[in-house]
Amino acid sequence: MEEMKNIENFDWELLAKYINNEVNSREKLEVESWLNASVKNREELEKTRQMLKKVDVLFKNKKFVSDVAWKNVHSKIHPVQSEIFQHKKTRKEVILRFYKYAAILLVALLLGSVVYISFRNQMPALFQTVSAKNQVVNDYILPDGSVVTLNRNSTLLFPKHFKKDVREVTITGEAFFDVKPNANKPFIINAGDVQVKVLGTSFNVCAYPETETVEVVVKTGKVQVTRKNTGTEVENRQVFLLPGEKGTLFSESHALEKSVNTDPNIISWKTHDLVFNEIPLSEVIQCLEKVYNINIQVKEPELNDLVLTAHFDKKPVDFILNVVRLTFNLQLSGENEQFTLSSRKKNQ
Amino acid sequence: MNQSDDKALFKKITDGDVKAFEALFHAYYGNLCRFASGIISDNEMAEEIVQNLFVKLWEKRTQIEVETSVKNYLYRAVKNQCINFIKHNNIKIDHLQNIQTEKAVQIQPDEIFLELELAKKIEQSIQSLPVKRREIFILSREEGLKYTEIAQKLNISLKTVEAQMGLAIKTLREKLKNHISFLILFLCFHKN
Numbered sequence: 001m002e003e004m005k006n007i008e009n010f011d012w013e014l015l016a017k018y019i020n021n022e023v024n025s026r027e028k029l030e031v032e033s034w035l036n037a038s039v040k041n042r043e044e045l046e047k048t049r050q051m052l053k054k055v056d057v058l059f060k061n062k063k064f065v066s067d068v069a070w071k072n073v074h075s076k077i078h079p080v081q082s083e084i085f086q087h088k089k090t091r092k093e094v095i096l097r098f099y100k101y102a103a104i105l106l107v108a109l110l111l112g113s114v115v116y117i118s119f120r121n122q123m124p125a126l127f128q129t130v131s132a133k134n135q136v137v138n139d140y141i142l143p144d145g146s147v148v149t150l151n152r153n154s155t156l157l158f159p160k161h162f163k164k165d166v167r168e169v170t171i172t173g174e175a176f177f178d179v180k181p182n183a184n185k186p187f188i189i190n191a192g193d194v195q196v197k198v199l200g201t202s203f204n205v206c207a208y209p210e211t212e213t214v215e216v217v218v219k220t221g222k223v224q225v226t227r228k229n230t231g232t233e234v235e236n237r238q239v240f241l242l243p244g245e246k247g248t249l250f251s252e253s254h255a256l257e258k259s260v261n262t263d264p265n266i267i268s269w270k271t272h273d274l275v276f277n278e279i280p281l282s283e284v285i286q287c288l289e290k291v292y293n294i295n296i297q298v299k300e301p302e303l304n305d306l307v308l309t310a311h312f313d314k315k316p317v318d319f320i321l322n323v324v325r326l327t328f329n330l331q332l333s334g335e336n337e338q339f340t341l342s343s344r345k346k347n348q
Numbered sequence: 349m350n351q352s353d354d355k356a357l358f359k360k361i362t363d364g365d366v367k368a369f370e371a372l373f374h375a376y377y378g379n380l381c382r383f384a385s386g387i388i389s390d391n392e393m394a395e396e397i398v399q400n401l402f403v404k405l406w407e408k409r410t411q412i413e414v415e416t417s418v419k420n421y422l423y424r425a426v427k428n429q430c431i432n433f434i435k436h437n438n439i440k441i442d443h444l445q446n447i448q449t450e451k452a453v454q455i456q457p458d459e460i461f462l463e464l465e466l467a468k469k470i471e472q473s474i475q476s477l478p479v480k481r482r483e484i485f486i487l488s489r490e491e492g493l494k495y496t497e498i499a500q501k502l503n504i505s506l507k508t509v510e511a512q513m514g515l516a517i518k519t520l521r522e523k524l525k526n527h528i529s530f531l532i533l534f535l536c537f538h539k540n
Contacts, residue, residue, distance in 0.1 A: 013514030020488065020513065022495045048521055052489065055520070057462045058470050059490040061378030064395055070373055073399050074366075077406045126396060160392055 010034070010044075019049060131155040132173070134293065136269065142169070145180040146187065149270045152293055153208070171205055176270050178202040179221075190228075191216075194249045194256075197224040203241075204267050214249040217266045218242060225249075227256045265291070274312040274320070281306040284324070285341075292317040292337075299342035303330070354418035362409050369409075372418070373402055375464050380426050387430040397429045419461065466527055473523040477516055484509055485516040 017023045018031040035042050130140050132150040140148045142158055144167050150156060154173020162168070162185070170190040179187045179198050189196040191207035192214045201221020207214040216225050218241045225247040226238040239247050239258040246261040264275040268291045276284055282304035285296045294317060298304055306328050312320050321339060325332040331342045360368035377398060384394035401422075405412065414421045474482060480502075487493045487501065495513070499506045 011514070012518040013510050016514040016517045017495075017510060019517070020495070022510070048517065051521060051524055052517070053460060054462060054466065054524075055470055055474070055489055057382070057460045058467050059486075060382045061462055061467065063391065064378045064381035064398075066374045066377035069377055069395060069399055070370060073373065073402050073406075074370070076403045077366075077369075126392065161396070 010041075015045065015048065019045075019052065126159055126161075127157055128160050129155055129157045138270075142167075144182065144185070144187075147178040147180075149176045151175065151206075151269045171207060173208050174204070174206040174269070176202070176204045176267050192249070193228045193251065193254075194247075195226045195228055197226065198222070212251050214251070216241060216247045217261045217263075218245055219267070223247075225256065227254065272312075272314045274310075274315075276308045276310050278307050278309050280304060281308060281324070281328075281341075284308050288317065288320065294337040294339060296321075297334075297338075297340040299340060303328070303341060303343060355414070358414060358418050361406075362412075364409075369402075369406060376419075376422055378467075379461050380422060383423060384426050384430050387427065388433060393433065394430075397433060398426060401425055401429060469527055470520075470524065473520050476523070477519060481512045481516050481519075484512045488513060 014023070014027060014031060017027060023031065035045060130137060130148075130150065132152055132154050134152060136152060137148075137150040140150065140156075142148060143160065144162055146167070148156060151174035154171065154175055156169055156171050156175060158169040165185060166188060167182075167185055168188045168190070172191075177187075177189065177198075179201055181201075187198050189198075189205060191205050192209070194207070194214045194216070196203075196205060196216055198221065201218065201223060203216060203218040203221070203223055205214070205216050216223060220243055223241045224238060225241060227249060237256070239256055241247050241258065244261055246259050246266075247256065248259065249256050264277070265287050268274050268287070272291065274287065274291065276287075279287075281298070285298065285304075288294065289296055308324065308327065310323065310327075312323075321332055321341075324330070325341070329344055331344050333340050333342075354372075357368050357372050361372065380398045380401075381391070381394045384397050385391050388394060388397075405425075412421075474485065477485060483502065484498055487498045488495075493501065495506055495509045498504075499509045502509075
């Protein structure tokens with residue numbers, strides 16, 4: 001009876017402070033003398049500590065969400081069953097009439113999005129992204145030692161740890177890859193509807209969602225470019241590219257074409273090394289806008305036809321624009337990424 | 349879940365019972381991840397290791413022989429996977445030596461296994477606290493904030509934090525009284 005009273009009357013506030021290391025020296029003495037008073041008191045402290053330990057463990061365990069993890073594990077232990085399920089579905093579709101197709105498609109889409117969403121939910125655990133917004137991300141090193149440079153508004157998604165037999169990444173936007181050679185572990189890049197497969201080489205991939213093409217230009221080595229969605233009537237499914245060659249996938253026609261790259265400035269966004277060989281000013285401006293992330297207005301349309309031949313290696317954009325101005329005797333105005341070129345004569 | 353429960357569950361798993369496998373998975377997942385993360389200091393990799401272990405466990409379920417207990421088997425497997433991971437990645441961790449030379453494959457004495465049932469009970473008890481008290485308690489235990497930091501964050505007085513923490517611990521202690529003491533006994537028994 002006495003012991004019960006002892007605990008009930010005890011100052012929980014003080015005991016909590018003691019356990020949480022929040023007591024001052026006077027309070028500490030007070031608790032310690034209480035502890036010395038009886039075994040029961042010491043037991044009570046120990047039990048409370050044990051309980052809080054469990055609580056702490058609960059908080060830590062909760063960081064690992066076993067429901068999501070189970071879905072992941074479950075999908076890996078039943079690959080065969082899900083395949084059979086899909087086959088049955090296709091057979092059914094053949095039997096059903098046309099008006100029912102829409103409903104089935106909707107179900108399939110819903111199923112697809114559920115799978116997609118649950119896949120996405122698992123991604124934080126296993127995947128990592130690197131994004132470039134207004135600044136180029138230079139020489140980002142991937143887990144295998146390959147080096148990526150990301151252009152503005154681009155994102156690269158890759159697993160925290162590559163699989164045993166393949167190194168697979170996904171890019172939106174533009175990037176230059178310098179892939180570390182490893183013949184046993186091909187490097188695969190998913191870019192829009194294109195898959196790029198390499199063993200060890202360097203090349204540029206440009207796949208901004210808003211543009212109508214996906215372009216791959218090879219600097220060194222050999223690269224295989226494959227169109228992902230098969231089943232279309234277009235012939236070329238894949239092309240092999242050698243240094244200086246370019247593969248282009250046109251989103252509209254699904255055509256995959258191989259050509260010789262004639263643009264010396266394909267990776268200038270990374271190198272800031274610009275070569276213009278008798279290039280119309282309109283194209284020069286397009287190129288400068290992309291490389292330096294600026295906006296250049298031309299006042300008189302006829303200026304666009306002026307032809308420039310020049311080589312700028314790692315020059316600031318002001319310098320380049322001043323060379324253009326002096327070469328063609330123009331006027332240059334503006335600052336902070338907004339420039340205007342105009343004819344000198346008309347303004348006088 | 350005690351040892352005989354585990355063994356019964358494991359018997360079902362070897363017979364191909366997915367539901368039993370799922371039950372085992374949920375009972376161990378958080379605990380094993382926390383254990384692995386304690387060794388390799390990487391939460392995400394810890395989850396990958398534990399998930400891969402369970403996939404392999406299912407694939408080889410008919411060949412696996414559990415000698416002591418399912419729990420020991422799982423902890424030992426996770427520990428080995430962590431050691432492999434560290435070796436493979438050449439990560440230098442001070443206590444790696446200790447892990448390797450450690451002959452006993454028993455779980456470390458301070459390694460706490462939180463059973464699903466008790467986890468639920470604790471969760472309910474915390475949920476039953478008044479909102480403000482619960483918030484203060486979580487900031488203290490989960491986020492590890494000092495009293496003054498909690499007071500600042502919630503814009504309340506230090507005195508309020510002290511009083512609420514005292515009440516929170518008192519309530520939990522009362523609600524969990526029977527469960528915790530039972531578990532201490534069980535742990536002592538298990539260690540011997």
